Amino acid sequence: MKIAVLKELAAGERRVSATPETVKKFTGLGAEVAVETGAGASASISDDAYAAAGATLGPRAQVIAGADMLLGVQGPDPASLAGLKQGAWIVAGLNPFGERARVDGYAALGAEALAMEFMPRITRAQSMDILSSQSNLAGYKAVLDAAAEYGRAFPMMMTAAGTVSAARVFVMGVGVAGLQAIATARRLGAQVSATDVRAATKEQILSLGAKPIFVEQVKGIEGEGTGGYATEMSDEYKAAQAELVSSHIAKQDIVITTALIPGRPAPRLISDAQVASMRPGSVIIDLAVEQGGNVEGALAGEIVEKHGVKIVGHRNVPSRLAADASALFARNLFNFLSVFWDKEAGRPVLPDDDEIAQAIRLTRGGQVVNARLLAQ
Numbered sequence: 001m002k003i004a005v006l007k008e009l010a011a012g013e014r015r016v017s018a019t020p021e022t023v024k025k026f027t028g029l030g031a032e033v034a035v036e037t038g039a040g041a042s043a044s045i046s047d048d049a050y051a052a053a054g055a056t057l058g059p060r061a062q063v064i065a066g067a068d069m070l071l072g073v074q075g076p077d078p079a080s081l082a083g084l085k086q087g088a089w090i091v092a093g094l095n096p097f098g099e100r101a102r103v104d105g106y107a108a109l110g111a112e113a114l115a116m117e118f119m120p121r122i123t124r125a126q127s128m129d130i131l132s133s134q135s136n137l138a139g140y141k142a143v144l145d146a147a148a149e150y151g152r153a154f155p156m157m158m159t160a161a162g163t164v165s166a167a168r169v170f171v172m173g174v175g176v177a178g179l180q181a182i183a184t185a186r187r188l189g190a191q192v193s194a195t196d197v198r199a200a201t202k203e204q205i206l207s208l209g210a211k212p213i214f215v216e217q218v219k220g221i222e223g224e225g226t227g228g229y230a231t232e233m234s235d236e237y238k239a240a241q242a243e244l245v246s247s248h249i250a251k252q253d254i255v256i257t258t259a260l261i262p263g264r265p266a267p268r269l270i271s272d273a274q275v276a277s278m279r280p281g282s283v284i285i286d287l288a289v290e291q292g293g294n295v296e297g298a299l300a301g302e303i304v305e306k307h308g309v310k311i312v313g314h315r316n317v318p319s320r321l322a323a324d325a326s327a328l329f330a331r332n333l334f335n336f337l338s339v340f341w342d343k344e345a346g347r348p349v350l351p352d353d354d355e356i357a358q359a360i361r362l363t364r365g366g367q368v369v370n371a372r373l374l375a376q
């Protein structure tokens, strides 16, 4: 069983899909691990560290040759996989809806592509969930990015020269990223409030010492669909939410938006008029910018200034913490592959009737086989 760890070729991608720790664990299971030269450099992992953990190193063509499985953070370009063995697995965050042509390319190569972001949100799969591990770090980094752009302090400070008041931080969307953003902003001493469409988050917001801001007047809305994800809200709810947010946002210094609805563009939560109502020097971080953005005027990969307010739209925020993001991502991959490891076969085996296999398998035998993709 040969596992190839590819160097990420996408612009701005600093993470890597295996660390010396996971290389050691894979070799412990009896696998041979080949790492593309320089794969870990941008995540502060040297080739020597991989070699010391038991990996061999080499150029791309050499690590791919004879590999039974390729590991990546993002999906590799099919054109870069010449010589791939028939039936080899490609295990990575494959962005199946956004990169559909690439998925067809994997099918044409005869590969079995497994999309880690399609991991079902079930207890058994929690340790394999790349969306959670990476969103958690993104939520933390969003607060640090806000603090870096903000020309004032976060905590209240009483000094001989007078008092500095605490920053008011508002978190919109309280999933994994939002919860970590609340906790991080609280640790920095900010006054934090938060909102979500899922009623269950109210309790979580309170338990982190923040103030919940919720639409109360539109009854009968739970906002939670399958797998703990949000659903699209009614027009009545959206209007009530916009009104509530307008009055609240005008009093905030920092707003962090994280709202996503799976398979749809990100919901628009902040209009240009609402941005204009904030005080100059305020900062908005739009973590949903690559999925269409929660904030009007946000641009992916840019910091724009509108009405004296900075709107920050960094791409690939987990990659901004490449070392930790790689460590968690690599463990997610190992946790997944080791659970399905078949000792006799000396490799992981995914039973066809397994919920995880059905959810993440995109291609097999030259065909696209994933139900979610075929339903598109």
Ligand code: NAD
Pocket: 120, 121, 122, 123, 125, 126, 129, 131, 132, 135, 172, 173, 174, 175, 176, 177, 178, 195, 196, 197, 198, 227, 228, 229, 230, 233, 258, 259, 260, 261, 262, 267, 269
């Ligand atoms: P997400 O990234 O899909 O969305 C982020 C947040 O935005 C969500 O809380 C969502 O409710 C919210 N949102 C959507 N539309 C909104 C709107 N119009 N206004 C305000 N907020 C809006 O969510 P996520 O971080 O992936 O987490 C979703 C849920 O899944 C959470 O309950 C989380 O605890 C759960 N989860 C479960 C598992 C597991 O059991 N294995 C793993 C991870 C997450």
